[in-house]
Amino acid sequence: MTNSVLTATQSFLKKETAPGILLFAAAVLALAIENSWLYWVYDILLSTPVEVKVGALEIAKPLLLWINDGLMALFFFLVGLEIKREVVEGELSSLDKALLPVIAAIGGMALPALIYAGITWNDPVALTGWAIPAATDIAFALGILAVLGSRVPVSLKVFLLSVAVIDDLGAIIIIALFYTENLAVTSLLLGGIGLAALTALNRSGVRSLTPYILIGMAIWVCFLKSGVHATLAGVLIAFTIPMGKTAQDDHSPLHSLEHELQPWIAFLVLPLFAFANAGVPLAGLSFEALTSPIPLGIILGLVIGKQLGVFAATWAAVKFGVAQLPQGVTWREVYGVACLTGIGFTMSLFIGTLAFDTAEQLNEVRVGVLVGSLISGLIGYTILRRAFDQKGPAFEAKYSKPTETTALSSGSEPAPQMPMAAATSGTTAVSDKRMVA
Numbered sequence: 001m002t003n004s005v006l007t008a009t010q011s012f013l014k015k016e017t018a019p020g021i022l023l024f025a026a027a028v029l030a031l032a033i034e035n036s037w038l039y040w041v042y043d044i045l046l047s048t049p050v051e052v053k054v055g056a057l058e059i060a061k062p063l064l065l066w067i068n069d070g071l072m073a074l075f076f077f078l079v080g081l082e083i084k085r086e087v088v089e090g091e092l093s094s095l096d097k098a099l100l101p102v103i104a105a106i107g108g109m110a111l112p113a114l115i116y117a118g119i120t121w122n123d124p125v126a127l128t129g130w131a132i133p134a135a136t137d138i139a140f141a142l143g144i145l146a147v148l149g150s151r152v153p154v155s156l157k158v159f160l161l162s163v164a165v166i167d168d169l170g171a172i173i174i175i176a177l178f179y180t181e182n183l184a185v186t187s188l189l190l191g192g193i194g195l196a197a198l199t200a201l202n203r204s205g206v207r208s209l210t211p212y213i214l215i216g217m218a219i220w221v222c223f224l225k226s227g228v229h230a231t232l233a234g235v236l237i238a239f240t241i242p243m244g245k246t247a248q249d250d251h252s253p254l255h256s257l258e259h260e261l262q263p264w265i266a267f268l269v270l271p272l273f274a275f276a277n278a279g280v281p282l283a284g285l286s287f288e289a290l291t292s293p294i295p296l297g298i299i300l301g302l303v304i305g306k307q308l309g310v311f312a313a314t315w316a317a318v319k320f321g322v323a324q325l326p327q328g329v330t331w332r333e334v335y336g337v338a339c340l341t342g343i344g345f346t347m348s349l350f351i352g353t354l355a356f357d358t359a360e361q362l363n364e365v366r367v368g369v370l371v372g373s374l375i376s377g378l379i380g381y382t383i384l385r386r387a388f389d390q391k392g393p394a395f396e397a398k399y400s401k402p403t404e405t406t407a408l409s410s411g412s413e414p415a416p417q418m419p420m421a422a423a424t425s426g427t428t429a430v431s432d433k434r435m436v437a
Contacts, residue, residue: 019266020143023345026271027278027370034279042279059224067276068353071269073220073234078265079168080238081258088243091162100314100323101162107313108163108341109134109170112305116297126293129355131174132365133301133372135347138164139270140373141340144381151388153333155326160337163310171347172235176228179354183227191222191233198240207242207253229354270346277349280366290371294361298348298368303375306342311335336384342376344369 033042046064053059061069083092092098112133120126141164145152194215201211216237223233243254251259290296314334317323325334352365 018143019139019270020146022267022271023137023139023143023274026274027345030275030277030279031282031370035282039281046276057221059221064276067272068350069224069230072273072350073231074261075234075265075269075273076172076231077216077234077238078258078261079165079172080235081241081254081261083165083169083235084239084241084243085254085258086162086165091158092165096323098162098166100317100326101159102166103317103323104159104310104314104338105163105166105170108136108306108310108338109167111309111312112301112342115305116301119297119300120293123293125361126297129294129297129352129365131171131178132348132351132355132369133298133305133344134167134174135171135344135351136164136167136306136341137343137345137347137373138168139266140343140345140377141380144340144343144377145337145384147381148384148388152384153326153328156329156333156337159326159329159334160340163337163341167341168347171351172232175351175354176232179351180228184225187222187226188228191219191226191228194219194222195236195240198237202240202242205242209241209253209257212237212241212253231350273346273350277353278366278370280363280370289364290367292364294356294364295368295371298344298365299372299375302342302344302348302369302372303379306344306376307335307338307379310338310341314338330387332387333384336380336387339376339380339383342380343373344376345373348373 030042033039046062048063049060050063050066051058051060086092091101113130116133117127117130120129138161141160142157145157145160198212198215198219201215216233219237220230220233224230238254241254241257243252290299311334314325315331318325325331348369349366352362352369356362356365
């Protein structure tokens with residue numbers, strides 16, 4: 001009995017859909033507990049004070065903020081590793097390959113933000129959440145695509161992944177520029193010195209991860225105390241991790257670390273974040289509540305802004321000859337993927353915690369994100385399923401070969417080396433010269 005349960009669990013964890021299912025289950029569990037007689041357990045758990053003190057250094061936060069500021073820094077660290085890999089040797093390594101997803105991602109960030117801003121323009125407080133619907137949840141979006149199985153063209157998966165990675169980069173920049181206040185210059189300066197030290201280690205050819213981890217932890221503390229959101233430290237530290245390979249070692253430190261972190265992020269960090277942030281009381285929820293500025297702006301931004309922004313930007317880029325449509329992909333499939341980018345969930349909830357601080361506002365954010373993400377996922381899945389049903393077996397056999405998934409879509413497989421138009425053996429040899437900061 002025990003062996004059969006263990007085997008079934010291992011089989012589930014190897015599926016591409018597993019991380020998305022766990023995220024969904026964690027959100028449902030949080031909603032169920034928050035709307036049951038056990039709601040007080042959920043609230044007390046997340047407000048439990050956790051304190052770390054070393055000499056004069058003290059970090060005291062409720063458990064919720066340790067998850068949002070601490071564990072999510074690991075998520076952003078993994079995102080940083082993926083961004084660096086894609087820029088150095090993946091789908092973002094050259095202008096011709098990166099142009100279409102970059103344009104699509106920009107459209108998919110700009111239009112949702114404009115829609116939200118238009119709805120909340122007369123409410124300065126609500127307007128601060130303009131970036132919430134501009135985000136995409138990689139795990140959920142790729143998880144839904146994985147449900148459709150081998151019929152999905154590899155080029156469509158690569159397109160969605162590339163758009164999502166650029167989307168994450170955009171979210172990181174937005175957080176740094178618009179959700180940072182009350183800077184402590186001394187702490188920020190110390191964090192900068194730490195980053196300079198990691199850069200020097202990289203340039204000196206140090207490949208052991210130990211100094212990067214130890215100095216990285218100190219940088220995280222500095223950013224936490226500086227007023228700059230601590231999760232940004234994760235991204236910047238990731239950019240300093242060595243990526244070049246050697247004759248003695250087939251795997252670079254970046255690839256090895258990315259592979260090791262994948263299951264922890266996919267199966268622990270993100271589900272914990274979803275559980276801690278998705279619990280919203282539904283008692284008294286009405287249609288009027290959904291039409292208040294914050295949830296309405298988020299819902300329309302995710303459902304309408306995302307799909308129209310990504311699709312229109314992609315169409316314009318192809319129409320005017322700036323870029324080409326991925327091989328084997330139809331316009332209906334592009335539209336389906338554009339709808340999937342409206343699944344904001346994790347990143348949207350995270351930005352919401354930075355934009356607002358009252359319980360009422362955060363509940364409105366959660367409702368808007370959950371409703372908007374659910375609608376976007378259902379529309380995208382329906383469109384893609386019908387599109388694939390119309391394709392013949394011969395077309396699927398030609399363009400829908402199996403491929404490895406990204407780090408955030410499955411924790412059981414190593415990070416992919418995305419198909420490249422022209423790969424050269426010298427790419428990784430010069431990788432750290434191109435992106436080390």
